[in-house]
Amino acid sequence: MRNRLRNLSRPAKLMLIAPLAIIGMAIFAWIGGEIVMLLWNWLAPELFGLRTINFWQALGLLALCRILFGGFGLSGGSSDRSRRRMEGRISERMYERWEQMTPEERERLRQGFNDRSGRTTPLDSNANL
Secondary structure, three states: OHHHHHHOOHHHHHHHHHHHHHHHHHHHHHHHHHHHHHHHHHHHHHHHOOOOOOHHHHHHHHHHHHHHHHOOOOOOOOOHHHHHHHHHHHHHHHHHHHHHOOHHHHHHHHHHHHOOOOOOOOOOOOOOO
16 A cells, blocks of 8 residues: 555645545634634633624634734744744844944943843944943
8 A cells, every 4th residue: 555655646646635635624623613612602601791602603713813813824823934034134133233333332232231220221322431
């Protein structure tokens, strides 16, 4: 059986995998909708006096929460890859700014970071030290 799958062409493999993926997504959506519906109908009417919801409303609520809080990445929420890319950009910009600062500005920045009151002063290269 395993050798048969290996010998199949790529389009043939996709023809086998696509229906299984669609069925898997449908099962996943059904389970998620049922869980949301059961939790909502168990908690929301008792705690907040809200109406009970049906399966389709629960599925819509699940999709809405996914859009608002989770995004559409495979990893859920903001993906680690995009977070690392953003942190890399921020680090690059900070390094560039650090390189353009005069020694006096760097010292003022260090003092601002070490200030225990949480207040920092703006970096103004024209200000008298």
